[in-house]
Amino acid sequence: MKEIISNKYILMLSRVILGFIFVFAGAEKIADPAGFAGSIDNYKLFPLFLVNISAITIPWIEVTAGLLLILGVTVKENAFIISSLLLIFIFLIAISLLRGLNIDCGCYGTSSPHTAGINKIIENLIMLSLGIQLIFFGSDFLKLTGSSK
Amino acid sequence: MEKKFIVDIKSIILILVFSSAIGLTFNQFYSKGILLLEDNNKIGLAGDDELLNSLPADSSDNKSDSEIDLSVSGNSAEKSNSNIKLPKGINLKQAYILFKSDNTVFIDARDQWEFGDGHIKGSINIPYYKFDKNDKSLQSLDKEKTIVTYCDGDDCEMSTSLAKNLLELGFKNVFVFFDGWETWKNSGFPINKSENL
Numbered sequence: 001m002k003e004i005i006s007n008k009y010i011l012m013l014s015r016v017i018l019g020f021i022f023v024f025a026g027a028e029k030i031a032d033p034a035g036f037a038g039s040i041d042n043y044k045l046f047p048l049f050l051v052n053i054s055a056i057t058i059p060w061i062e063v064t065a066g067l068l069l070i071l072g073v074t075v076k077e078n079a080f081i082i083s084s085l086l087l088i089f090i091f092l093i094a095i096s097l098l099r100g101l102n103i104d105c106g107c108y109g110t111s112s113p114h115t116a117g118i119n120k121i122i123e124n125l126i127m128l129s130l131g132i133q134l135i136f137f138g139s140d141f142l143k144l145t146g147s148s149k
Numbered sequence: 150m151e152k153k154f155i156v157d158i159k160s161i162i163l164i165l166v167f168s169s170a171i172g173l174t175f176n177q178f179y180s181k182g183i184l185l186l187e188d189n190n191k192i193g194l195a196g197d198d199e200l201l202n203s204l205p206a207d208s209s210d211n212k213s214d215s216e217i218d219l220s221v222s223g224n225s226a227e228k229s230n231s232n233i234k235l236p237k238g239i240n241l242k243q244a245y246i247l248f249k250s251d252n253t254v255f256i257d258a259r260d261q262w263e264f265g266d267g268h269i270k271g272s273i274n275i276p277y278y279k280f281d282k283n284d285k286s287l288q289s290l291d292k293e294k295t296i297v298t299y300c301d302g303d304d305c306e307m308s309t310s311l312a313k314n315l316l317e318l319g320f321k322n323v324f325v326f327f328d329g330w331e332t333w334k335n336s337g338f339p340i341n342k343s344e345n346l
Contacts, residue, residue, distance in 0.1 A: 030175070033176065033183045033189075034190060037183055037190065041188075048186070048188055049186060052183055052186070052187075052189070056172045056176045056183065057169040059172065060169065060172035060175070061164070061168040061172075064167070065164060077156050077161045078164065081161060100278070101278070102279065135155060136155065
């Protein structure tokens with residue numbers, strides 16, 4: 001089992017898949033910050049200032065971490081960032097479910113509605129497992145190295 | 150360099166700080182950027198002219214038109230957001246004017262129990278938290294009619310959210326009666342209660 005999880009091709013796949021998902025998800029939110037702010041506000045958990053700041057910065061963190069992942073730069077660190085974001089998202093969706101809120105999760109911006117439900121949590125858990133895999137094993141196959149050492 | 154953790158904390162912080170900085174800078178210049186301290190989804194108020202446009206041309210209540218307080222002006226200073234069509238808010242007086250028109254449907258966004266306890270006369274109940282765009286009562290509603298959504302009052306946002314959903318579904322004239330049920334009831338305007346649920 002460990003051979004499969006630490007296999008360099010599998011790791012590269014995980015890295016690239018996770019990276020692309022987050023670049024795409026982040027880009028959608030960058031395009032419509034007011035909409036994303038509205039999605040965050042729907043969770044009714046944060047004060048306005050926090051909502052707005054998050055709507056502005058989180059998408060760029062997603063895109064940057066995703067892009068760096070794809071390029072194989074500081075893979076473990078970016079995997080850590082993305083895994084942390086996923087943990088937060090899972091937590092927020094779980095709270096909303098418990099409170100009985102029927103809201104759009106805002107995961108991929110306002111143009112693609114996805115309900116914040118169990119399916120979304122499972123989706124995020126799968127991505128989280130990829131993230132954790134990358135934190136522990138990293139991914140050096142096909143990455144940017146540059147000339148300096 | 151000795152690594153104490155499995156990940157390099159300094160790199161993480163750098164990535165977070167630099168991406169946030171890029172985001173904030175981008176937001177300054179982006180035409181659809183948002184203001185840090187404002188509710189960017191706050192909706193504006195409807196001017197009386199917008200109200201008159203949604204009343205049918207042969208409205209028989211011409212006398213009440215002259216009682217309209219013309220000092221209520223529309224707020225056009227909204228940051229444009231092309232992805233979400235925004236409804237306009239109306240006050241009690243405007244709500245009552247629309248109430249007297251045959252072309253208006255009031256929609257109560259609260260849950261069915263609150264609706265049963267008392268609602269604006271003639272209004273229908275579409276609880277926001279169970280909103281389903283395939284709902285039958287929704288589909289049978291004429292999209293040319295003027296819709297007024299409401300819930301409890303000032304603190305409640307379900308009416309606004311419901312109004313946005315309705316606009317997305319293609320309803321042409323949707324207003325949000327902010328002051329809501331409490332204000333309507335206290336004004337002594339017509340109400341209904343459902344005897345059995």
